[in-house]
Amino acid sequence: SAVISQKPSRDICQRGTSLTIQCQVDSQVTMMFWYRQQPGQSLTLIATANQGSEATYESGFVIDKFPISRPNLTFSTLTVSNMSPEDSSIYLCSVDAADGPETYGYTFGSGTRLTVV
Amino acid sequence: ILNVEQSPQSLHVQEGDSTNFTCSFPSSNFYALHWYRWETAKSPEALFVMTLNGDEKKKGRISATLNTKEGYSYLYIKGSQPEDSATYLCAFERDSNYQLIWGAGTKLIIKP
Numbered sequence: 001s002a003v004i005s006q007k008p009s010r011d012i013c014q015r016g017t018s019l020t021i022q023c024q025v026d027s028q029v030t031m032m033f034w035y036r037q038q039p040g041q042s043l044t045l046i047a048t049a050n051q052g053s054e055a056t057y058e059s060g061f062v063i064d065k066f067p068i069s070r071p072n073l074t075f076s077t078l079t080v081s082n083m084s085p086e087d088s089s090i091y092l093c094s095v096d097a098a099d100g101p102e103t104y105g106y107t108f109g110s111g112t113r114l115t116v117v
Numbered sequence: 118i119l120n121v122e123q124s125p126q127s128l129h130v131q132e133g134d135s136t137n138f139t140c141s142f143p144s145s146n147f148y149a150l151h152w153y154r155w156e157t158a159k160s161p162e163a164l165f166v167m168t169l170n171g172d173e174k175k176k177g178r179i180s181a182t183l184n185t186k187e188g189y190s191y192l193y194i195k196g197s198q199p200e201d202s203a204t205y206l207c208a209f210e211r212d213s214n215y216q217l218i219w220g221a222g223t224k225l226i227i228k229p
Contacts, residue, residue: 004160042121043206043219092161105151105163106217 002027002095006109013083013116020079021112023093028073033094033106034066043092049076083116090114119143121209123220130197131228137193138223140207144188149210151217152181152192156203164192164205197227 003026013019023032034046034055046066047055055068069077080087093109122141130136142150149168155161165174170185178195194201204224208217 009158040221042221043208043217045216105153105166107163108160110158110160 001104002029002107004093004095004107004109006093006112008112009110010113011115013114015084015116017083018079018081019083019114020077021091021093022077023075023109025074025095029095030073031096032070032076034068034076034078035092035094037090037092038086039088046078046091080114083114085116088114088116119209119211119218121207121218121220123205123207123223125223126221127224127226129226129228130194132197132199134197135193135195136197136225137191138205138225140190140192140220142188142190142207142209142218143211144186146211147185147188147209148212150183150185150190151208151210152190153206153208154203155206155222161206192223194225197225199227199229201225202227 005024007022011019032049035043036046037043045058046061047057047068049055049068049070051070051073065081067079091112091114094106096106124139149166151166152164153161154164164176165181167174167183172183174181180193181190183190192205202225204222206219206222208219210217
């Protein structure tokens with residue numbers, strides 16, 4: 001299955017600033033997914049990023065707050081803009097397994113633990 | 118509203134004992150049920166993807182069952198070891214649209 005390198009692994013940021021999280025995959029993948037897990041909550045899908053088109057955002061998430069880039073089939077970034085303490089979460093990127101997520105599930109990055117102060 | 122519930126929220130188990138926990142999900146528009154293990158400071162790791170009612174899958178000491186008609190799945194761990202300590206997440210996949218709805222997880226702590 002694919003291997004994802006996600007960075008940074010953690011950061012402490014001032015409110016009002018922005019942080020860009022990167023995910024590099026060791027193989028070409030069609031779809032990349034960005035998730036958030038707020039403390040004590042379930043993983044929540046922020047958006048799905050396809051190469052060459054705008055990301056598709058889930059209800060409650062907007063492009064101005066979470067702009068996403070997908071310049072090629074192995075790389076994506078998520079920016080958390082104008083941060084507030086409520087953005088403190090673990091952010092994860094994910095891709096579908098090369099041979100189909102129905103068999104092997106999804107592969108995840110190691111996560112970015114963000115604390116906004 | 119689509120809801121995936123996992124219970125218990127956390128579980129302390131003595132090393133060597135067996136344990137199990139539950140994932141409940143909507144029984145309509147079922148496509149697949151995923152189980153993942155998430156150890157601290159690591160990536161969530163896929164354990165099983167289950168699609169057929171009555172299916173049972175096994176990976177070493179860990180196994181899972183699926184009942185799509187009543188909307189639940191059990192994860193079993195036999196002879197728990199310290200390395201089994203992790204949060205176990207289940208996710209419901211609806212209608213093959215690649216969107217997973219996640220439970221909040223069961224945090225398993227194995228006491229030596």
